[in-house]
Amino acid sequence: MKREWIxxxxxxxYWLRQLRKDRDLVGPLRNEGKDxxxxxxxxxxxxxxxxPASLPSPKEFLFPQYESMxxxxxxxxVPVAGPGAKTVSPGACVECxxxxxxxxxxxxxxxxxxxxxxxxVSAVRLLDRFFLEGFRDPYYEQRRKNILFVSxxxxxxxxxxxxxxxxxxPYLEEGFDIQLTDLGDRYxxxxxxxxxxxxxxxxxxxxxxxxxxxxxxxxxxxxSAKARFHKRISLESSRRAILEGRVKDxxxxxxxxxxxxxxxxVYECPLCTCFTVADRRYPDAVERIRLWDTCLFKGFTRxxxxxxxxxxxxxxxxxxxxxxxxxxxxxxxxxxxxGCGRCAVTCPGRIDMATIATEMKGLDLDGxxxxx
Amino acid sequence: xxxxxSGNVYxxxxxxxxxxxxxxxxxxxxxxxTEAPLDYAPGQFFMVSLWGAGEVPISVASLSRDDAVxxxxxxxxxxxxxxxxxxxAGDTVWLRGPYGNGFPLDTSRGRDVVLVAGGIGLAPxxxxxxxxxxxxxxxxxxxxxxxxxxxxxxxxxxxxEQWRDRGIEVLVTVDRxxxxxxxxxxxxxxxxxxxxxxxxxxxxxxxxPEVMIxxxxxxxxxxxxxxxxxxxxxEAHMKCGVGKCGHCYAGPRYICTDGPVFSYREVKSYGLxxxx
Numbered sequence: 147m148k149r150e151w152i153x154x155x156x157x158x159x160y161w162l163r164q165l166r167k168d169r170d171l172v173g174p175l176r177n178e179g180k181d182x183x184x185x186x187x188x189x190x191x192x193x194x195x196x197x198p199a200s201l202p203s204p205k206e207f208l209f210p211q212y213e214s215m216x217x218x219x220x221x222x223x224v225p226v227a228g229p230g231a232k233t234v235s236p237g238a239c240v241e242c243x244x245x246x247x248x249x250x251x252x253x254x255x256x257x258x259x260x261x262x263x264x265x266x267v268s269a270v271r272l273l274d275r276f277f278l279e280g281f282r283d284p285y286y287e288q289r290r291k292n293i294l295f296v297s298x299x300x301x302x303x304x305x306x307x308x309x310x311x312x313x314x315x316p317y318l319e320e321g322f323d324i325q326l327t328d329l330g331d332r333y334x335x336x337x338x339x340x341x342x343x344x345x346x347x348x349x350x351x352x353x354x355x356x357x358x359x360x361x362x363x364x365x366x367x368x369x370s371a372k373a374r375f376h377k378r379i380s381l382e383s384s385r386r387a388i389l390e391g392r393v394k395d396x397x398x399x400x401x402x403x404x405x406x407x408x409x410x411x412v413y414e415c416p417l418c419t420c421f422t423v424a425d426r427r428y429p430d431a432v433e434r435i436r437l438w439d440t441c442l443f444k445g446f447t448r449x450x451x452x453x454x455x456x457x458x459x460x461x462x463x464x465x466x467x468x469x470x471x472x473x474x475x476x477x478x479x480x481x482x483x484x485g486c487g488r489c490a491v492t493c494p495g496r497i498d499m500a501t502i503a504t505e506m507k508g509l510d511l512d513g514x515x516x517x518x
Numbered sequence: 519x520x521x522x523x524s525g526n527v528y529x530x531x532x533x534x535x536x537x538x539x540x541x542x543x544x545x546x547x548x549x550x551x552t553e554a555p556l557d558y559a560p561g562q563f564f565m566v567s568l569w570g571a572g573e574v575p576i577s578v579a580s581l582s583r584d585d586a587v588x589x590x591x592x593x594x595x596x597x598x599x600x601x602x603x604x605x606x607a608g609d610t611v612w613l614r615g616p617y618g619n620g621f622p623l624d625t626s627r628g629r630d631v632v633l634v635a636g637g638i639g640l641a642p643x644x645x646x647x648x649x650x651x652x653x654x655x656x657x658x659x660x661x662x663x664x665x666x667x668x669x670x671x672x673x674x675x676x677x678x679e680q681w682r683d684r685g686i687e688v689l690v691t692v693d694r695x696x697x698x699x700x701x702x703x704x705x706x707x708x709x710x711x712x713x714x715x716x717x718x719x720x721x722x723x724x725x726x727p728e729v730m731i732x733x734x735x736x737x738x739x740x741x742x743x744x745x746x747x748x749x750x751x752x753e754a755h756m757k758c759g760v761g762k763c764g765h766c767y768a769g770p771r772y773i774c775t776d777g778p779v780f781s782y783r784e785v786k787s788y789g790l791x792x793x794x
Contacts, residue, residue, distance in 0.1 A: 215528055218569045250526055280775060281760035284526040420764030423757040425570050432569040434528070436757075439764070447765060449755045450574070450596030455768070465767070473770040 149343050151335040151353035152360050153326070158333070159190050161352055162260065165345070166190070169256035169294075174201055184259065197261055199304040200488060203416040204262050208273060208289050211413075215285060215423070216434040217249040251433075252288040260296045265307075265486040267297045267322045268314035269416035275478055276419055285436075294341055299327040301371045306487030308377040308500055314484040316371040327364045334364040377500055381481045384503040385471050392509050398464040401502065404495030405442070405463055411498065412440035414488035417470070420446075441465055467502060527760050530567055530612035535605050536587070541673040542666075544594040545638055546603060547579065550611055551587050558582045558616035560623075560645035561751055561779045565614040565759040566590060571601035575756045575774070577642035578616065581649055588613075591641035591673065617759040618778050621646060621723060623656070625747055630658040630715035634734045636665045636706055636726025640673050642751050643725050651684040659715050661687040665706030665730070668692055669699045687714075707733050710741060718742040724750040732791055735782045748782035752790060 153161065162171060171187040174194040182194050184204045270290075277286035300307070300316035309315030318325060323342035327334040335353060337343040346353060356364075387393050412418040422439040425432050439446060442462050447455045456462050474482030483499050490498035533552040540546050558564075558578050567573035574596075580589035594603045605611060631650065633643050643662070650660045662681070666672045669692055678688050689709050691702035702709070707730070710717070722743060724734050731750050738748050754766035754773040766773035769788030771780075780790055 248529060250529065252526070277762065281527050281762070282525075283760075283762050284528065419762070421757065422763065422765070423573065425572050427570045434569075436763075439757075441764060441767070447755050449753065450599055455754075468770070469767065473767075476770055 149337045149346065150356050151346060152356050153333045153335050153353055155331055155333065157352050158195070161349060162187075162190050162193065164349055165258050169258050169292075171258055171260065172204070172207055173260040184261075193260065197298070199263065199300050199302055199307055200486065200491060201261075201263075203269070203414060203486070203488065204259050204266055204295075205269070205273070205416050207257060207259055207293060208270065208286055209277075209419060211438045212435060213253070213285060214251040214433050214435050217251055218432045218434070219430065250284075252285050254288045254292055256292045257289075258294045258296065262295050262297045263300055263486070264297055264315035264318045264322070264325075265309045265484040266416055267295055267318060268309070268484045269486070270295065271321050272417060272478060272480060272482070272484070273419065294323050294345060296324045296326060297322050299325060299367065299371065301328055301367050303371065303374055304487060304491075305376045306490040306498075306500070307375060307485060308379040308487060309485035310372060310375045311377075311379050312381065312481060312483065312485045317368055327367050329360065329363045329367065332360070334360055379485065379500050379503050381471060381483060381499070381503055384506045385475060385481075387506045387509060388468070388472055393506055395460060395464070397506075397509065398460045401497055401505070402460045402463045404497055405459060406494055407442055407444075407459065408494070409440040409442055410492035411466075411489040412442060413438060414492045416484060416486060416488070417482050441469075463497065470499070527614070528758070530565070530614045532610045533588075533613055535607055535609045535611055537607050538605065541591065542671045544603075545671075545673055546592060548590045548592060548602070548605060548611070549587060550590060550613070552613065553586065555584050555586045556582060556588055556616070557584065558588065559620035560649060561621035561642060562616040562618045563759070563778065564588065564590070564616055565756070566602065567612045567614075568598070568601050569612070572598045573614075573757070574598045575617075575759055577751065577778075579641040579644045581645040581652070589644075591638060591644075593638050614759060617774060619776070621749065621751070621779050623649070625749060626657050626721035626723075628658065629747075630720040631660045632713060632715060632717070632720050632722040632738075633660070633662040634706060634722060634724040634726070635662065636730040637667065637671065638673060639726030639730070640664055643723055644674060646723055647681055647686055651681065651686060654685060659687065660685070661689065661713055661715060663706050663709045663713075664688065664690045665726070666690070666692050668694045668696050670696065705733075706730065707737055710737065718744075721747040722749060724748070728753075728791060735785065739782060745782040745786070750780060750782075750785065751778045752780060752785075753778070
């Protein structure tokens, strides 16, 4: 049920201003350090429209780095939702539902995230499956139900990008809410989800029907975007190399020598979802919170009594890649990677998906490295 | 304090500690009664918590009898279990679950059963012992091989006579004989020759420290037991119990939702032993 329109660029501020009326607008903004990052927009004119291909992942609006889950009143009185929760976790707990002595702090705020890339929309489709299949994660579910993504087709991919080999970008045929293609003075607008279509139709007076010239221009952007990719990466051949036993522990040991254990790849990855849970104590209450965690940290699997599986660094590197290259295809029939290239931008040791996949290609049948 | 009706899997429900029965140094059995009936199976676990301390996965140590009671056998090993050990009768403890797959009782139907336990690893097997006692026709001869570090660390000692009276063969060994111990000494894996069951036809349920599990599984396999009938329950660091937090991911499996009960075949093919 894909629908297509044209939005003149001089209408975009007006459109965003209208959209913001009944929800938070999140978009790419320049922070004090001049980096472009996703933040809640206060001033529409500050939204960066000529955005770079890669921004930090918008996953934090579905799965924030720090999230209050439950609040339990120690004194036995039902606590009032609001001030307490707000100071701890800004923006959370707008509509808390009560649960006996417990408050469920799931964030039900409505949001529109403007300016994400196709790779991130593809990542969200996988996150949906991870968080909502089997046991449903209620915190993800509430945020997801209330979020709308407006994505922008990549017309200028970074040298680190390789979505093209995975079918996760630079543009999508389906599975998005609203997708914009920058045609210079206007956007080609496509809506795919029911909520996306409704959102455009609510302000149909801003949009016109596309003409042949618009379609031609969009096609040209698609073609030129595809031609601009530097990397052609096949994760399927990496998966096969692992399953065929060509990737030995010696390979992972060598790779791990370059690992600083900073966790940057995990925090930047739009598909890394590991978290830890902790209780925060306050004079009158306890909050059960969750925080991003990473399998690359030594203590991640430590059990009571000091037993430490995966104590060797090499095992942790291997686990990260196995999860994305072997486990994800087995469970979801898709790689746990959308080719966004953020790990390549972040990692000081060049342990990123594209580099590792390329290095695996150089492995002989017996697992030894080919010498040039 | 009722079971969560919100549909939020992370919301625990409260239970009252009915009685605390010390088992050994740092190990106690907590009998917890909840308001709504509990329905759990041997081999499953609950996420057990105290507000302000945190949550830990604890295997059920009793057989579910539709009466809103569960036994949790807990060793004081860290911050949360330390806080749990301060609980007394009448105190409230919080539960989520039950989670996990549980023991596949079909695997032992009509067969002899060998239960192999080490230390507190007897606790997750106790519901099986109760099951076989109460359903004597379900399996053939049931033998428990149990090893503890020392006589003082034997858990469920008071119940073993009752188990014997009701048809379970119980063989106990300790690593170090102390305090006038006159029973067996040595590893639990040294007891195979005392078994009166045909191992090629029997089913084994194993729980204990990983080194013991690893040795027991390997030896039973070499003695001819098929790997699908060598069954264990594994332990892992867990934060959620529902396959989301990622901590217990091992091989391509989550211990919490795909396990914690696995056959030797699964343990080998997925590389589930944690200490590598």
